[in-house]
Amino acid sequence: MARLTINGTQRDIDVEPDTPLLWVLREQAGLTGTKYGCGVAQCGACTVHIDGVATRSCVMPVSAIEPEQQIVTIEGLSPDGSHPVQKAWLALDVPQCGYCQAGMIMAAASLIAQNPSPTDADIDAEITNICRCGTYNRVRAAIKAAADGSATSNG
């Protein structure tokens, strides 16, 4: 049994304690926006926030998370896709297949929260998520647009 606070709601989940948070989110909590990509914290598709810090949930056993810690997934980043990072992503039409993008967005939101004006070097160092479609340049541009508030809707 694990007691977790996910997107602001505390819940008790019947699961083996060594189960990775990723699979608890996807299979017990029904939040499938967080993706499985590698299972070894290499690709970042599983990135969520734990107390605001971007965390690769595929290698994080739920037993390591305290009930009070705030877990935020892509579904909880904003109620309606209105987080500045999501708006920037929409304005720049960033995703291709989209599978890695929830992880990218969560990593970017955490970066901007901690560093409101990230440089290219900051982005290179902090956004190490893998995208096989190759959206990197638009991810970079969207992070900068979100950081300086310049993102507008593309209609």
Place this chain on the structure above:
Amino acid sequence: MTIVQSVSRRNFLVGSAAALGGLSLGFHLPLPGKALAADAAPEINAWVVVKPDETVVIRIARSEMGQGTLTGLAQLVAEELDCDWARVTTEYPTPGENLARSRVWGNFSTGGSRGIRESHDYVRQGGAAARQMLIAAAAADWGVPAGECTTDKGTITHAASGRSTTYGKVADAAGRMTPPAEVTLKDPKDWTIAGQPLPRLDTADKLTGKQIYGTDLQLDGMLNAAIKACPVFGGKVQSFDAAAVADMPGVRKVVQVGETALAVVADTWWRAKTALDALPIVWDEGPNTGVTSATIAAMLEEGLDADEAFIGHQRGNAREALAGAARMVSAVYGFPYQNHATMEPMNATALYTPEKCEVWVPTQNGEASLAAAAEASGLPVNQCEVYKIHLGGGFGRRGMQDYVTQVVHIAKEFPGTPVKLIWSREEDMLQGRYHPVTQGRLTGALDADGNLTALHMRISGQSILAAVMPQRMQDGMDPLIFQGLTVDSPEGHLGYTIPNLLIDHAMRNPPVPPGFWRGVNLNQNAIYLECFLDELAHAAGQDPLAFRRKLMANHPKHLAVLNAVAERIGWDEPAPEGRHRGLAQIMGFGSYVAAAAEVSVTDGRLRIHRIVAATDPGHAVNPAQIERQVEGSFVYGLSACLYGECTVNGGRIEQENFDTYEVMRMADMPAVETIVMPSGGFWGGVGEPTIAVAAPAVLNAIFAATGKRIRQLPLKNHSLV
């Protein structure tokens, strides 16, 4: 995009003309009452449904896997339909419906950059026919000649009588109109929706977690399966101890899948995988345990010298010219196995009963998925159905159907209960359908003036077609191995005129399963040819651009894209301090492409600063999405160039995850400038061609920077110091 499970349980009558034959136009076969749209608004024809609220549903037969074909194909239909783009949505017809309606939507296969270029005519005709039927319905209602009515953004107007109506109001009647016998398509110069850099239709749900991928599918009562096939190619299951994991949490059953694989089925996937990892398995590793990268390389090296080879392109007498050459240059190149490494691992979900088999799957070829479901289930194809789900990357891997076969075999053990199979990343890496391995030896002759008088390009290595589409082999020859190098194929012909030329292939097929991998054989052919031309230019003491231009007088479209990148990067001006440049061009997938790269190498560390790419796809349906495809293709191509390598030891692949199979990340990404220069008159693809010019342009720039020729990829195995 409508999520497919909402229309899952409808049965469709199978017509007599179900043979998988030629394409037929949608509007020739109006079948009232056969609409797909979830709320059952009647269709106007196979391609178009207009709902009473003016929403326009456009049917898309090809699979969306990130490449933007869904938006591009919708633009083409909407252009001819003259509807309001802001009200356009899309849906996938199912493969079963396509079969039942005599393949009214044509080919579902999505690969080879064919989505738009091979269906632009009939999808536009579908939109144009629907427009005429909408006009006819309004005109009949008004009692006016249809020819006097005009349309604009979903509104029909009869100016003379001052009347107007909307598509939604007449859609029901339009669906009962006789389809026009023929339609006239717009001249692309008059396009207002097609040809525009419109945003994608499928972005919003990808930003909030709402987009459902195959791995996300949830069906009532669904079980989950994890699978492990023998990691040694050609091996099979010898024995296993199901009792050892039977009591683990959530486990329902251990299922042997064919001769080669074992699956654990449990209530959740994590529990299935945990039990699978604990399952004692003894493999019969079969005949290939002695196969290594070294034995494969030796096999290919032998092919470089073999007397027997299939000739793909011949002109003059290259062997004779080389024998008498003033100067000869020769080099051997090689390209290793690559895994597709889609971000979403292979997966599929199946629900089997003795009467019906349904499969939900992210697939590049829904009809092939349907055929695989029928074969694995043992049911007639008209008792099977496939629901396509948005792909988390495809790159060619999802054209193969091995995971569909597996999931149906597993689901047969649980009649009436849906089972979702997800491969682990490790399974995905070990059970790939790999970019094939080849080597190329190129030998060129230069005359006393430094002119290229002869070239022999010997390709030795693996045939994709021989393994996966033997019906396309031509008297034992794989024509696809010569991609980009042929005499006059509209798919991709050589852009140089060389007086004496021989390009041939010694087929050598190691026991590692190959597959179509984004860019296919154009990848290595462009590297071999374009890097070797750079070597020849250097040997001749000539500028690489000038050297190429002398060979390209008869190839104006190839030359135009090459000139475009050279001009944009400033080839005639010195590069910025410390930076060096390289060029490449080729034609593939029907399009002409070129790239110019600017790199620096500092203390052995490569940095790719900038790549300029040019593409002439004939017609550009969405220039903004083409730019994204070019950028993305460079990430794919440069990942292979810098890092990508699946090595073989003990008859199995050694790289099991992204920690050892490295790929490009943000920090490696150069600035990309894309020149989209459609010259009209033909339709080329955009998802793949530019992938092929990224690597040779960078490799040629590395030579300019360091004097080092990197001929065996990937770069990570070489020092640039």
